[in-house]
Structures are given as C-alpha cells and as structure tokens.
Amino acid sequence: MFSDPNITVRNDLKPGDLGQVAALHGRIYFEEHGFGMGFEAYVMDSLLEFYRQYNPKRDRVWVVEKEGKMIGFLLLMHRQDIQAQLRYFILEKPYRGMGLGKKLMEEWMDFYREKGYKGAFLYTTSGLDPAVSLYERFGFRKVSQIKSRNFGVPLLEMLYRLDSEKD
Template identity: 30%
Template sequence: MGDIILRRFEAADAEWLVEQHGSLYARDEGFDDSFGALVDEILQGFIASHNPACERGWIAAQDGQRLGSIFCVRLDEHTAKLRLFLLVPEARGRGLGKRLLFECMGFAKARGYREMRLWTHESHRAACALYAANGWELLGSKVVHSFGVDLVEQSWKIAL
C-alpha cells in the first residue's frame, strides 16, 4: 500500500463526498436525504465561489482511493470555518483525522485567520474528542431536530 496523501479538493470529488456523507450518516445516525442535499449545496457553493487564497478543501487518498475530507472556508476577515470533515470507516483510528485537522488549522493560521469555528453534533464522539484534545473549546450545545432525527448540535472554536 502507498502512503496516504492529502491533495486539494477538485470538483470531480463532489459526487463522492455527497454520497459518502449521505450514506454514512444515514447508516450511522439515521439521517434522511436532506443531509446529502445540504452537503451538495455546500460543495456547489464552494466550487462556484471559493477564494483559493484563503479557502481550501483537502481530500485524503491512498492508492487512488479517497479516504476523507476537510475544508477551511472564510467566515469573516479574522475567522475561518472548518467544514465537511469526514473519514470513511476503514480510515479511522490511524491518526488521519488529526493529520487532516492540523493541515486545515495550519492553513488557516498561515492565511492570517485568528480563530476557527465549527459546527457538529454531540454524537460525533471521536471528532469531538479530537477537537477537545487539540485545544478547541465547546461554545455551546442545543437540542435540535435536523435531518429527520433529534440531535444535540454543538459549536466549537479555537484561537490560532
């Protein structure tokens, strides 16, 4: 097996990302089709109008197989937002999540952002543990009904 590489997201990756998010979240958390539609909307917006000087998406791949993704997008002049952080099940537990997180945070810091934020769900325990272990602060939680299920939505931030 070859080494895992992190490469820039390309428009051709969008269909795979929508399918992975939709199927994994449906299987693991019971999400309905509205989640895949949201991922598609986010990706189409990124493809159409992202600024490569201050926003980027990465795809983790090994031997031509996609394993995951992470995105850094601009919220405002000083704040970046982490989006679409995903690892396929067979890529988990190998340190790849931490590698993607550090790549994204390093990019944001190098581009002059002072802070990063993200939105997730409490049920993503491994991701939340990764954020907490690497200096992210939980800003708040609230109970919501989204994607056809009851969830606890969380907001996190980190100073860069």
C-alpha cells in the same frame, strides 16, 4: 505519526470531488447515525456555497484518497472578520483511529495559522465523540448547543470555536 504510502492527500479540487463529498456524507451519516436524505441535500447546498466563494489563497481542501478512491475529506473555508470554518471532516470507517485524522487536523491548523486567521468555528452533532475529542485537543471549545431534528433524528447541534492565541 500516520504513514501509509497507499493513502494520498491532495489540496486541489477536481471535477467530481464535490459530488463525492456529498455522497460520502450521505452514505456514512445514514449508515452510522440514521440521518435522512435531508442531510445529504444540506451538504450539497453548502458545498455549492463553498464552491461559489472558493478562493485558493484563503481556502483549502484535503482530499484523502486510496488508489484513486475518495476515502476522506476536510476543508477550511474563509468567513468574514478573518474567521475560518472547518467543514466536512469525514473518513471512511476503516481509516479512523490510525492517526490520519490527527494528521489532517495538524495540516488544517498549519494552514489556518499561515493565513493569519483570527478565529475559527465548526458545527457538529452529538454522537461524534471521537471527532469532538480531536477538535478539543486542537483548542476548539463548545460555545453552544441546541436540540434538533434537522436531519431526521433527534440530536444536539453544537457550535465549537477556536480563538487564536493573543499576542
């Protein structure tokens, strides 16, 4: 299990967090996948959507910090029909592969179950194989994919769904 006393995770939003999430996505996706500025703008738009409908009783953020600097982020966003959306899961490269992502997914799933969601979904893109593997280990299954150049490079945009266990 992941344990590093220098890395903290908080579940509250503070001023500056949303801008840092957009900047983290813009920089990492450009450096690692060649995504253009349109991707950072997309993240900014959708973070604004999240903020406008944010309900701390139904939504949760995981702000990952080391010595006060954001190094990762994840959120659960409520959607209609008692569905949840997993969004903005990102970790700086030096903090991947150490069990931190798994810990965050476990906490995400715990909150999802605690709040009684009936299903969940997420969108991802090709080239993110470690993330996809993690999602699949937690029960998400790919239901569709489309070819796209939405972020300035050719890729597949994929939709994954998680259905709650039936009683």
